[in-house]
Amino acid sequence: xxxxxxxxxxxxxxxxxxxxxxxxxxxxxxxxxxxxxxxxxxxxxxxxxxxxxxxxxxxxxxxxxxxxxxxxxxxxxxxxxxxxxxxxxxxxxxxxxxxxxxxxxxxxxxxxxxxxxxxxxxxxxxxxxxxxxxxxxxxxxxxxxxxxxxxxxxxxxxxxxxxxxxxxxxxxxxxxxxxxxxxxxxxxxxxxxxxxxxxxxxxxxxxxxxxxxxxxxxxxxxxxxxxxxxxxxxxxxxxxxxxxxxxxxxxxxxxxxxxxxxxxxxxxxxxxxxxxxxxxxxxxxxxxxxxxxxxxxxxxxxxxxxxxxxxxxxxxxxxxxxxxxxxxxxxxxxxxxxxxxxxxxxxxxxxxxxxxxxxxxxxxxxxxxxxxxxxxxxxxxxxxxxxxxxxxxxxxx
Ligand code: M6R
Numbered sequence: 283x284x285x286x287x288x289x290x291x292x293x294x295x296x297x298x299x300x301x302x303x304x305x306x307x308x309x310x311x312x313x314x315x316x317x318x319x320x321x322x323x324x325x326x327x328x329x330x331x332x333x334x335x336x337x338x339x340x341x342x343x344x345x346x347x348x349x350x351x352x353x354x355x356x357x358x359x360x361x362x363x364x365x366x367x368x369x370x371x372x373x374x375x376x377x378x379x380x381x382x383x384x385x386x387x388x389x390x391x392x393x394x395x396x397x398x399x400x401x402x403x404x405x406x407x408x409x410x411x412x413x414x415x416x417x418x419x420x421x422x423x424x425x426x427x428x429x430x431x432x433x434x435x436x437x438x439x440x441x442x443x444x445x446x447x448x449x450x451x452x453x454x455x456x457x458x459x460x461x462x463x464x465x466x467x468x469x470x471x472x473x474x475x476x477x478x479x480x481x482x483x484x485x486x487x488x489x490x491x492x493x494x495x496x497x498x499x500x501x502x503x504x505x506x507x508x509x510x511x512x513x514x515x516x517x518x519x520x521x522x523x524x525x526x527x528x529x530x531x532x533x534x535x536x537x538x539x540x541x542x543x544x545x546x547x548x549x550x551x552x553x554x555x556x557x558x559x560x561x562x563x564x565x566x567x568x569x570x571x572x573x574x575x576x577x578x579x580x581x582x583x584x585x586x587x588x589x590x591x592x593x594x595x596x597x598x599x600x601x602x603x604x605x606x607x608x609x610x611x612x613x614x615x616x617x618x619x620x621x622x623x624x625x626x627x628x629x630x631x632x633x634x635x636x637x638x639x640x641x642x643x644x645x646x647x648x649x650x651x652x653x654x655x656x657x658x659x660x661x662x663x664x665x666x667x668x669x670x671x672x673x674x675x676x677x678x679x
Contacts, residue, residue, distance in 0.1 A: 325664075338649065345489055372417060374421050375403055380400060386484075402430075424479035426450070435460060475656075481652065515646060541589045592620075593619070639653070
């Protein structure tokens with residue numbers, strides 16, 4: 283297979299997406315013990331949550347073109363004309379990567395006005411999904427080895443379509459077999475929970491949506507403000523991590539709950555799904571993520587003293603609607619943990635616990651609001667005696 287190797291995606295000496303790797307000279311790696319690799323952190327999950335200011339910065343590095351208010355990538359391997367011909371995007375992924383894909387859907391719709399659908403890779407691979415020549419498949423995967431995602435990629439390539447991959451592991455099967463794509467450059471993710479890969483996926487999807495938007499309808503001004511807001515994200519994540527002790531105090535109060543509901547609207551809905559997945563995966567407790575307004579179509583029936591609701595409610599264009607949903611939960615005696623924007627004084631008396639994230643553009647709020655949810659899931663799991671880095675056994679409580 284021929285490939286066009288872009289210079290930017292070879293910064294880490296890995297094969298560029300779509301490139302068949304050449305035989306490499308053998309290198310002796312200096313393997314450290316697990317404990318040494320974790321450094322001062324008790325678990326890889328916590329270490330990787332704390333790496334996010336750096337991993338997001340790395341995902342953005344060399345990709346922001348302020349002059350053109352544009353994103354640049356080294357390994358997309360499609361021409362601008364080919365990208366302009368795309369009139370529909372299908373995203374296939376699993377688990378956390380699929381949640382990042384849902385945010386990618388909203389981003390591509392908002393910034394590039396591109397119809398986008400997100401599929402469970404495990405369903406997509408067995409369906410005869412209609413694809414015409416202007417449809418682009420984008421697969422998202424941290425490992426690059428998820429079999430359902432790989433099978434979907436192979437089927438669509440077999441039919442003669444282009445497939446791009448958003449991938450973290452450079453020498454993975456998906457990275458090799460995709461026509462092109464974008465690396466996360468997040469470094470190895472050793473914890474079973476995907477944390478830093480999620481924020482890196484969202485960061486590069488924002489850049490990809492900017493790229494698709496700027497070759498279509500997105501103004502220079504809007505492109506520039508997205509780039510400026512993205513540049514602030516690493517420091518903003520750092521400031522959220524400084525609330526770690528506060529998140530742990532909240533976790534102490536709720537660690538015995540057996541059920542959690544997690545709500546969000548618009549860009550915060552996939553974040554709610556991701557927060558619920560983290561709680562389930564780490565602690566084996568029952569947690570469901572919902573679009574907040576759907577609570578009136580049944581989940582509200584589960585709300586009581588023993589079932590906390592976590593609301594992802596940054597001050598965005600839908601905030602006042604979300605706040606009304608919080609009031610409805612409170613009317614039903616439910617306990618509420620809210621994640622909202624710094625400076626928002628309108629919630630503190632309506633909720634039991636409150637965590638703040640800095641102000642950013644609506645479409646970038648997932649990069650911030652997911653961090654307290656990751657920390658909450660981590661601390662609840664630790665308090666319940668779960669092995670957070672290998673969550674395969676039953677919890678002790
Ligand atoms: O490597 P991938 O991103 O393809 O993996 C997909 C899922 O298995 C993965 O995101 C899983 O849901 C996470 N461990 C959740 O934390």
